[in-house]
Amino acid sequence: MALRLDNQGFSDALVILGSAGIVIPAFARFRVSPVIGFILVGLLVGPAGLGSLVPHAPWLYYLTISNPESIEPFAEFGIILLLFSIGLELSFRRLWAMRRLVFGTGAAELIGSAALIGIALHMLGQGWAGAIGLGLALTLSSTALVLPLVGTTSPVGRGAFAMLLFEDLALVPIIFALGAMAPTASDEGWVGIAGVALRGGLTVVAMYLGGKFVLPRLFAQAARTKSPELFLAASLLVVIVASVATTAAGLSPIVGALLAGLLIAETEYHSEVEVMTAPFKGLALGVFLITVGMSLDLRLIAKNWDMLLLAVVGVVAVKAIVTYLLLRVAHARRGVAAETGLLMGSPSETTLIVLGTAAQAQLILPSTASFWQTVTAIGLTITPLLAKAGRVISRRIEARSGELPPAPEADADTGRTVVIGFGRVGKMIADMLTVHGQPYVAVEADIDSVGEARRAGYPVLFGDVARAELVDRLNLPAARALILTMDDPVLTVRLARRIREAAPDLPIIARARDMAHATELYRAGVSEAVPETLESSLQLSEAVLVDLGVAMGPVIASIHEKRDELRQVIRREAQLQREPRIRRLKRLGEQG
DSSP: OOOOTTOHHHHHHHHHHHHHHHHHHHHHHTTOOHHHHHHHHHHHHSTTTGGGGTTTOGGGGGGSOSOGGGGHHHHHHHHHHHHHHHHHHOOHHHHHHTHHIIIIIIHHHHHHHHHHHHHHHHHTTOOHHHHHHHHHHHTOOOHHHHHHHHTTTSHHHHHHHHHHHHHHHHHHHHHHHHHHTSTTOOTHHHHHHHHHHHHHHHHHHHHHHHHHHHHHHHHHHHHHTTOHHHHHHHHHHHHHHHHHHHHHTTSOHHHHHHHHHHHHHTSTTHHHHHHHHHHHHHHHHHHHHHHHHHTOOHHHHHHTHHHHHHHHHHHHHHHHHHHHHHHHHTTOOHHHHHHHHHHTOSOOHHHHHHHHHHHHTTSSOHHHHHHHHHHHHHHHHTHHHHHHHHHHHHHHHHHHSSSSOOOOOSSOOTTOEEEEOOSHHHHHHHHHHHHTTOOEEEEESOHHHHHHHHHTTOOEEEOOTTSHHHHHHTTGGGSSEEEEOOSOHHHHHHHHHHHHHHOTTOOEEEEESSHHHHHHHHHHTOSEEEEHHHHHHHHHHHHHHHHTTOOHHHHHHHHHHHHHHHHHHHHHHHTOSSOOOOOOOOOGGGOO
């Protein structure tokens, strides 16, 4: 059967896949979160964007999504896969260790934020029932956006995940409670909430016991076939069955997806499952973000921009303050609490579900629901910006607070080496400098890495070298040497050029990503650039040739010849008057 070109599903699929192929690499190149890109694509191709011009320009049909509701199931599946992948990264032991944070801080955040937002809306004229519904809806935060930004293992990620997990667990009881508050509801609504809690608890226990017995055997059989397709099918089957089971019990499908991930994480197949499902998760999450963009109407936003701005700022402020205070009570650092608060400030995709339930229960007017749906879409759009602002504020707070061990002096004394970047490479260099009694100071922009390094006794200064003020404070002309180890090629070149202008005689040794990057660094004025991929490739080649039985002498000679060849290429491209030093120390057997 031939597929018609004007087939709606075919046309929408082309738009989505084409958007993914453009948005992800384009935004990655400019180091901008693709979240914003997908939302902007949704705004552009949706019914409020180019879709509104289809009656006047029919050819735009093939570049727009004509029926946003048709792709919503794929967006929901993306969220389910996201929660499944989060479960793969966890374990029941870790989840149990977080129980106080989940059911203590998470519950307090939900209730506290909902109460403050509800009281504020009631004071503005909203009825109590509608104010409660809106408060519960707007206090929810986006699992689909927050966790990919911070993960679940960092201090910010742990706090955010605990609160998000409680919100996901509370979603269905909230929906039932709003239904019970409807003017036409009876007392059976509250009985229904108790029934959901009982059925949900029994379902979770049954899935846990059954999964511990069934999953290892299921994946063992799939692994024996050595068929990646069958292994992937088994993984998706587990996710779908778990989500259907919790949905049938009255819980959210994302609870089942999370539980499925936790169960598989206890098996030896979790790494393979995670790798196979990752592409589906990313693409489906992109579909969800496109649907968010489609819900934005620029004409409506322009007409009510003042009220929308006030509503967005108010919701973000209330949630951020409540989250900050609760995390401080839970003994979180000030910077971590501030960053988590801003990150959790915007509403969630599940806010749209609760708003629809409140409108259906006649607790709020349809026009009120539409206004807050726009607020939610705007909040989701600015979530990456809130995350970035939170990181900046966190760094400033913790740099000025006394929660870290004392920082070394920024001014570099004569004879002291300065190491910029304190990741795995910077730490190794610092260890070698210490072994040989060479004084140094390191600079790192990640506050968590700084705190960990200082507690381990390393002299590490917190700061962002992209700021000229910090570079000036380091007094680099008085330093003995400068070592650049950052994993940011553009910043490394820019920083090397600026420092060379300020300190013409300072030895600058820089970590280069490859030969092209090394060439740029030499042009910028570094003394030595060490291409990490080049030397590792030569050593791998040497190991392979020796293991294949080639004599050691010819292998070493060919490696030296190749190294000389690459050295000449860099010298020619960088227009150096000398040969760059691309070499490694000789082995004892090669000396003499």
